Amino acid sequence: MKAWITVREYARLTTEPIDNPSLDRAHVSVTVFDWLCQLNESFERGGANLIQVEGRRWLRLDNYVGVLEAPCGTCLEILPKHLEATDDIVQGRQLLRRMIQAALDLPTREVGTAALELFDAPLSEWVMRQFLEALEYVIKRGVRFDYRRIEEEQPFLRGQLDVVGQMRQPPGKQHHFRIRHDLFGPDRPENRLLKLALEQVCRSTQVSSSWRLGHELRSMLSEVPASHDPRQDFRAWRTDRLMAHYQAVRPWCQLILDQTMPIAVAGQQYGMSLLFPMEQLFEQYVARYLERAKSSDTRLKTQAASAWLCRHAGGNFFQLRPDLLLSQGNRHWVLDTKWKRLNAEARNRNYGLSQADFYQLFAYGHKYLEGQGDVVLIYPAHSEFNDRLEVFDFSSTLKLWVLPFDLERTCLIGAETAGLPISNRASVGKALPV
Incomplete structure (x- = not known):
């Protein structure tokens, strides 16, 4: 039987004994520890990180989810970290299945x-x-x-004689026939x-x-x-x-x-290994929801790439690629998804928002909306972030909304207030297949 270890994103793994293992801390063998370090090297060559090594006895997983099977047969299951202070494995598995089903x-x-x-x-x-x-x-x-063409040598005639091949038969084999025929199978x-x-x-x-x-x-x-x-x-x-x-x-x-590309990142083929970068999975899941929830006269475009940050020497510099672009008539909305936990009570720490993300949305707003309209940042909802934040004003004509996406109810909270042309009655992956 295979050994199963179930953790979630950013969990810490160690070769030392652990008194109270959980989804955030788990014990692995030295063999699995070393294999993960070797696997991470191949990810780094591709510009990504699977783990972060903390000393010689600890490592911390990054934001990949899925299943990895080590050569020794140990299976490492990594679930999304969407709920806090809970070890509900079943709920985590159901969410991951629903997101993969919708995204792919x-x-x-x-x-x-x-x-x-x-x-x-x-x-x-x-x-x-x-x-x-x-x-x-x-x-x-x-x-x-289907029919499959067969070319072979037989002591009898069947189908079509390969005249050229027959003429090239060496002495002593001229009584064998070079033939072609179709086999139905x-x-x-x-x-x-x-x-x-x-x-x-x-x-x-x-x-x-x-x-x-x-x-x-x-x-x-x-x-x-x-x-x-x-x-x-x-x-x-x-x-x-x-x-x-x-x-x-x-x-x-x-x-x-x-x-399946580009979402799936295949692990070493020792067994059934499936890894998914959580940022892309969340982005695709939100995009699938918006596709179902938008009004009939609204268009959704993913990974728009029609604007550039600046021009230089007669050419464009630094392409701007927002995750999602909604259009209804002459109105447009730029939306960007972030797989990160915010805290609506921590205003003194900017709610956990990134200044770089605001710079990014500011550029999107000026290049895609010409400085007039609404841009939206979408984060996963949880107990500390279950309602929209107060609107951020870039200017009197350009506003930034920060909205939570409820993964359990599959809805975008605060969409109506932000003026998005969607209905929260639509849902993604409501019925979970087995």
């Missing part, structure tokens, strides 16, 4: 009460279960076959990818029901070889009418095979 636009399924037991499964087990149930649906609807890109993902699930799952279902499906796909080039096979994945029932399983297959 994964399909949902309606389920009965019998499936509720899987709600408490770690993220990797949940992903594998979703894949298995989607694959089971594909097999029940029918695995698609399940060996096609979609099925090869599903087989590769299924084999990884069968090796990784620790849930008995998923293990049984995985091996049942594996026997049904015994004639299908596993993919040797996933990227090429994903490019060849067809989306025509005959392949419509394959579309629901594709995102789960991509997630398992680490083909």
Whole structure:
């Protein structure tokens, strides 16, 4: 059995014994400690940090969430730190699943009460279960076959004779025929990818029901070889009418095979490793909510890139890329998401707001709104920040709103006061699939 360690963002891990382990402090073996340090080096080469080392016995996780499996078999589960003073693992897992499902636009399924037991499964087990149930649906609807061109040498004629190849036959083999023919079978890109993902699930799952279902499906796909080039096979994945029932399983297959970019950051492939940068996950989740909540005459654009900070020598300098841009007629709103905890009572410490963020929104307001309108900073809501702050005035015509986003109720608090053209009756990922 694999050893599971569940913590949350910014937790501290140590090789020393801990009397009262929690989601913020946990004990790991020396092997896992050293492996995390080595893994962090690869992240640093890519311009990111997975951990921060504090001495030789302590390290602190950064703001990545998901699951990492070490070579020794230890699984490290990292949950979002959205609630304070609580060790509610189930609630953290449900939030993480809901955010990933919404951010990656994964399909949902309606389920009965019998499936509720899987709600408490770690993220990797949940992903594998979703894949298995989607694959089971594909097999029940029918695995698609296709013709595959075969070129081989046989002592009999079949299909088409390869005249050029036959003329080049060496002496002593001229009684063998070089032939081409088409073979109708399940060996096609979609099925090869599903087989590769299924084999990884069968090796990784620790849930008995998923293990049984995985091996049942594996026997049904015994004639299908596993993919040797996933990227090429994903490019060849067809989306025509005959392949419509394959579309629901594709995102789960991509997630398992680490083909979902740019949100997913794949760990070392010792097992089922899935990491997500929490800032991007929160940004995508808010964007999905706004897409559903906005009025019909409102447009939403993510990562707008039409403005620059200045010009120099006839060219543009320093591109400005706000997270979200709402437009309704001639009115525009610039919104930026920040995965950070504010304290509405700590006015003497500027509520925890960053001066650099204000500079950033000030530039957005002048370049995208021409100095007239409203810009919005969105932070996760919690007990110390559950209502909007008083408006910040850059000028008489440019205002900055700081609004909390309630992750439990899936709504943007104070949106009406800020004049945003959205309705909080919409929600994202209301039904959590299993």
